[in-house]
Amino acid sequence: MAEAASTPSKSRDLDKLLLRPGNLVDPNFEPGTELRLALQEQVKVLVVGAGGLGCELLKDLALSGFKNLEVIDMDRIEVTNLNRQFLFRLEDVGKPKAEVAAKRVMERVKGVNIVPHFCRIEEKDNEFYSDFHIIALGLDSIEARSYINAVACSFLEYDSDDNPREETATPMVDGGTEGFKGHARVIKPGFTPCFECTIWLFPPQVKFPLCTLAETPRNAPHCIEYAHLIKWNEVHGGKAFDPDNSDHMKWVYDEAVKRAELFGIPGVTYSLTQGVVKNIIPAIASTNAIISAACALETLKIVSGCSKTLSNYLTYNGVEGLHTKVTEFVRDKDCLVCGPGVLVELDTTVTLQKFIDMLEEHPKLLMSKASIRYRGKNLYMQAPPVLEEMTRSNLSLPLYDLMDKVPKDILHATGTINKDNKKSSGLRKLRVVFKGIDGVTDMDMAGGA
């Protein structure tokens, strides 16, 4: 090895990708020390979740050239996390995951700054989320993914021809695992399908019919769900069942055993009772490591352009041999979340109250109890009471006036969406156009928007 190595640097390996030109790279890739510096100083990455995937993501990103990270998680550390969430020790049990994870990674990787947020994702406002260049999701719930997806998509702006403006797209990488299987995906709102465009990938969980539980139980889970969903309420009336209370769990288990004996059904164990009641998804360190690292690698490539990116969904299955597959899903052009928005045409006289009522009837929205925001300003908030009181007086004012007499603009509505007899909270984008404004036509808007 005749040639001397360049000055010793922590970035020895990463520099090969960041400082050298390449052939199979993003067209906008500009290798050099400035790029390395930009990753370190300018780029802010948010990691959502500090569990099995989140711990890995923080480590992987900290060792992929990023120095400004934040992490948000509402959970505290439990003993059952320790087989995979490698940043936590036994003595950390009970402490907030986000705080311990951030501290551990900062201790080991010098120069990295990680800001923890020990709270629910809904507690942060849009400004908080808009601060990040990219968001990495390490979540285990569909609802949470949906929420973050909607927030990120709300930053996307469309031009007057309904084309997405690339500079307003906040990319996301998302991972998920179950046992030996997992997926990693890249979402660039407006350009690749968002979480909601492909929501069918996550079929709703199958629930047992109540009549089976009550009348014809056949297996151990039926007996457990009977004790959990029916017997508990019969005996305890108003007292809510708490899955984290071991007395409650023990009670359900004992009742399930009794029922199983009555019907001659085998297989009720305490472990199965916990699994059924808490809907426990088995999880191991290796799969989390693979999926998180795939997400971190995509993050590095998206931000730096140092290679091509995953387009757009990777599945991993290690059950029988090893199967990985890349699928290029397509956008749903009518997607309510990442699309240009639901068009609502209004007269200038419509009041905010009337507008909120209309959202309930609008066939594409079916949103009740809507809170309305316009350009970061609360027009009306259903909660908390303080904000409700502060914004109540707006209800009787014309929306046109509240929107500063702008003839056409985007509003954000948060509320309860009643779809297929199911209620869920959701955020929707509305493109409001006021009818009959003198001198404003679509032609004029094309130039002025």
Add this chain to the structure above:
Amino acid sequence: MAEPKTKYDRQLRIWGEQGQAALEKASICLLNCGPTGSETLKNLVLGGVGSITIVDGSKVEPGDLGNNFMVDESSLEQSKAKCVCSFLQELNDAVKAKFIEEYPEALINTNPSFFSQFTLVVATQLVEESMVKLDRICREANVMLIFARSYGLTGLVRISVKEHTVIESKPDHFLDDLRLNNPWPELREFAEAIDLNVQDPVAHKHIPYVVILVNMADEWRKSHGGTLPSTREEKREFKELLKARMVSMDEDNYKEAIDASFKLFATPGIGSDLLQIINDSCAEVGSSSSDFWVMVAALKEFIANEGGREAPLEGSIPDMTSSTEHYVNLQKLYQAKSEADFLVIEQRVRNILKKIGKDPDSITKATIKSFCKNARKLKVCRYRPVEDEYNNPSLPELQKYLTDEDYRSISIDCCQEKHLVSIAVGFYILLRAVDRYAANFNSFPGQFDGGMDEDISRLKTTAVSLLNDLGCNGLTLTEDLINEMCRFGAAELHAVAAIIGGIASQEVIKLITKQFVPLSGTYIFNGIDQKSQLLTLY
């Protein structure tokens, strides 16, 4: 200390107490503890593997701090093996963690017997010459071996074991063993005792579909010369008959019967995978046969005799609409038959053991029972020696992969024509080419800054001569990919290492627990667009 059961709860739900016990008994040796090796072990230590021994002769350099989480500022200039070992120990005090400050190449060359003490060796970042030597050593000593390597945006994972047999392969989807088309007498009797024409609508809609199908199949046979529906038209007709029996539209049991009718149409007897196993020459057992093959020999006898061309009954039934009473009785019926089949096989196993001069009780009841339950899902994995694959790769296979439609994503010049081929296959060739390069030039292409153009042309020449040696004359790799390989400069990127190490650790778990099916062949990671590929070059 935490109750270990609680700590491991989420993984016990996957591989159970037995799998966990196997892990806790295993001793793993890691060669080279860069990020690829460290991440592999991290996942195994968290899962509670018995002991680890880290072999690495290098000292921690500043560059290591940028890609390896197991070392930090305080580790600089110290033994890397020692630092990584102490961090891993922190993760789980139930694991016995040791380190040896020595270069793996030196151990391979001077102390081959060192490796025989381990259950499994994870060899990371080794070049071809060392891989071939280590493979010979481990095969000789019957030690399982996994190679893992990260190289820029590519890498590989390969298992090398003479033979790995799996009883609990736990596939995601597998046809239920219901014997609908071949019911044993007690099942037929049970079904006949239930009247499909019962008047009570509640009773009618709680007849399990197993009973419906067994009875309806009998009815069909009577009017069709004893045969079951076989043509598409007959199958459709059979489903119409089922539909006609519904007394109301909400009868889930009949809907399930229609959906499950394909189980009735399936060919009776064992599948081709199992047929291959019972016809394997290892099923001719002798005193040196493993327990697995002794049980296969017994299974083979059973299939030819008592089983009537079927494997022992699995004994479990899926959930289905039914009254509790019918369901519980049906379940008991299947369990009883399964138990009876097990007893026959057990007797045959004991007889065979006696015949080959072994203790007839040397295989436990529980093992034989598990074997019977999983008889249709047995797996045998054999891995070719690395040396063989490298010297004589299967050319048709290689050509097939080179032009695999699903992975064609890069252009390649061959015989003055442009072809689209897989990036992953290109990486397979180039990962070998860089080792030849390093053997000639004492460094990897692009390892140091400067002289990139020369490195690129040297790598290109090396790749061409490698392809010629393999018999792929006229085939050259695209300039783009060769350039990328030089750009990588043997970098070990953390994210790539975590993927490769993660895959390696998952395979270690499958090999040690003897559950699930380990990968076959060589897994080539493609970090450019994630279109990685498993190459089986046999």
